[in-house]
Amino acid sequence: MPVMVVGSIALDTIKMPNGKIYKDVPGGSCGYFIHSARFFAPVRVVGVAGEDFPKKHLDGFRKCKADLEGLQIRRGGKTFQWHGTYMADMNDRTTDALHFGVLGDFDPVVPAKFRKTSHVFLACSQPWLQAKVLDQMEGKTFAVCDTIAVYIQNDRKDLDKLIRRCQGMIVNDEEARMLSGDHNLVSTAIGLRKKYRLQFLVVKKGEHGGLLAVKDALVPFPAWPLEKVPDPTGAGDSFAGGFVATLAKLGRADLPALKTAVLNATSVASYACQGVALAGLTKATAKDVRARAAAFEKTVRLG
Amino acid sequence: MPVMVVGSIALDTIKMPNGKIYKDVPGGSCGYFIHSARFFAPVRVVGVAGEDFPKKHLDGFRKCKADLEGLQIRRGGKTFQWHGTYMADMNDRTTDALHFGVLGDFDPVVPAKFRKTSHVFLACSQPWLQAKVLDQMEGKTFAVCDTIAVYIQNDRKDLDKLIRRCQGMIVNDEEARMLSGDHNLVSTAIGLRKKYRLQFLVVKKGEHGGLLAVKDALVPFPAWPLEKVPDPTGAGDSFAGGFVATLAKLGRADLPALKTAVLNATSVASYACQGVALAGLTKATAKDVRARAAAFEKTVRLG
Secondary structure, eight states: OEEEEEEEOEEEEEOOTTTTTEEEEEEEEHHHHHHHTTTOOOOEEEEEETTSSSHHHHHHHHHTEEEEEEEEEEEEEEOEEEEEEEEESSEEEEEEEEEOOGGGGGGOOOOGGGOOSSEEOOOOHHHHHHHHHHHHHSSSOEEEEOHHHHHHHHOOOHHHHHHHHOSSSEEEEEHHHHTTTOOOOHHHHHHHHTTTOOSSSEEEEEOOOOOETTTTTEEEOOOOOOSSOOTTHHHHHHHHHHHHHHHHHHOSSSSHHHHHHHHHHHHHHHHHHHTTTHHHHHHOOHHHHHHHHHHHHHHHHHO | OEEEEOOOOOOEEOOOOSSSSSEEEEEHHHHHHHHHHTTOOEEEEEEEETTTSSSHHHHHHHHTTOOEEEEETTTOOEEEEEEEEEEESTTOOOEEEOOGGGGOOOOOOOGGGGOOOOOEEEOSSSSHHHHHHHHHOOOOOOOOOOOOHHHHHHHHHHHHHHHHTTTTEEEEEEHOOOOOSSHHHHHHHHEEEEETOOOOEEEEEEEOOEEEEETTTTEEEOOOOOOOOOOOTTHHHHHHHHHHHHHHHHHSHHHHHHHHHHHHHHHHHHHHHTSTHHHHHHHHHHHHHHHHHHHHHHOOOOO
């Protein structure tokens, strides 16, 4: 079963703690989602890029067998840019600049052949835009969303409505705390899932893994241990890619399926961290990803 | 098989984020170790307290069936005091005052009947003092140590020697980073275990669980999720209590035994957080502790 992603296509400029700068590397939530979800399900893309987006990156998406019919390429337009700097603690980063370009007035159009996709990931964007995508879907849709601070602060009502239309949410610890107004991440995860009537909620904690909240369980899980993290950009969207694509593949979202999704998501997220931009994921093979998910399962099993 | 602990007996004064102050509550590494290790092995105590240490707390130790022959009670002396304040993020705390009292010139004497104890936990104290305990042991001793920043900064040579005499170490993330000079906790855990030729090293990460490093594996594990943490004081020493006592009980330290130790340690550490001072642990029954360890094993199993 295919999975659809709606999000950003980006050219990132990333400054590392050692001062090294990577300029105009491919990224965005769609970029990472395509390269991580591909191991588990065919990917359908709804997004927008400028004419400046290099053909080789589009070819990279096609190599992942992504269906790009929903990807608008705007003549004369500029691709969205994110400029960021990582601190010595790679969990910390600052955003130095955002150039929205064609993303600034992106109006998502879901192609007719995408409208019945069973699983949809609504990556970070304006809640009205995420809602507009859901409005175009037909049949039963299992929708999973993400969000960031700016929409929690400025569009809370729309955001609350949007989350309630979703079946799941995958969100960072800081955003989860902002949504709950509660410092404790455990009560935050349990409380938000309940409040928004979600089948599941994942609170991501970077190198510390995350928390999976479902109706009758709260599953804490660690991250795959990495001795070196060349570039954690996109690890969260890669986690979402592995997670939602696994649910699409399995066609169910019970606790065992969600745990399998955690395994696969953890595996691809760790590969995303092992190379700059998409390089960690493009180098990984399906065999690598499966092997690491299996090793992770065995490692964290304590009994 | 019994387990021996050498460490502090304390009267703590703890200020909570809500401003509430708990004055002269019983604690210290020995206090928490006794109350957590008791579920898995008989505990032998080497420590010192002042004449002001309330009889009811000593009775509490005796109720745990701890052998107090190595506990010196100094006539006219004052028990060690720790005064601390927790921030809104309960992972953060400040030490407001330390009154060493009788701990200031503590000279540990291991009673003859304790000298062949197979498993010893050397809680935080001066490395020369920890070494002096090992000097008094007879036969084969499985020693596990802990340390804190002040000894890493001021007694590094003695500390390095002491750690090399131990079979295992259980230490906090910040201390581990200070020892390794490396920000990445994974390479820190792997590197320190190797450097000190330890059978195992545990790096504790508070609410995020920890990392267990052994020769051929690095096991990341989460903490038991708690919606409320009334007082995390002593969680680390309680973790050590559950951990080392489990190894004493099992009589081996292979990976399955160490994983069982993680389960039991996580269970008792979580109970330690659920009441002020020792209350969380005193209220817990052996059945509670076993049930939570079993539930934790099942929860974190992902396959």
